[in-house]
Amino acid sequence: SAVISQKPSRDICQRGTSLTIQCQVDSQVTMMFWYRQQPGQSLTLIATANQGSEATYESGFVIDKFPISRPNLTFSTLTVSNMSPEDSSIYLCSVEIGQLSSGANVLTFGAGSRLTVL
């Protein structure tokens, strides 16, 4: 399975600023996924990042607010722009791997980036 490193692991940010989260994978992967986990909540998919093309955003998420880069097959960044306290969440990077035993695609996650916006 892939090993994913995310940074920063946590940060405290001021309202109106932007922060970029980095995600590094130890193997080449086609798709990388960015999830948001609001306090006490489950995971919501923000976007899917493919290398060499624009990210695909889910309903309720837009590129201006969450620009994503995918410069190569092992790295992606998510920027949270013009932050407000409502953006305080854990942001998680994940990749999909094929599970041989089941034939299904499953997810491996980074440890997450906990952002607090004041």
Added chain:
Amino acid sequence: TQLLEQSPQFLSIQEGENLTVYCNSSSVFSSLQWYRQEPGEGPVLLVTVVTGGEVKKLKRLTFQFGDARKDSSLHITAAQPGDTGLYLCAGARSASKIIFGSGTRLSIRP
């Protein structure tokens, strides 16, 4: 609205007790996955079920996929404090589209 509803949302029980967590949907999934997340970590895959009616056991954890592939359950026997965490079911409906359930926060008291 949540596509995958989990119940209960919260559960606090004594060590040694049994419990069941449910994951329900009106949609059919090609596979159903269960993850556990501990504080400061990302979710970690516990099991994948792909066949309607399938039952998988992982030590004290038993997972079942509904016959119609719309729902699943997780049963824990003789719960231990190490079982504490956020349990998430996740359904795959198409290639590269995995949707997470609402989550069940489990606390096991020693």
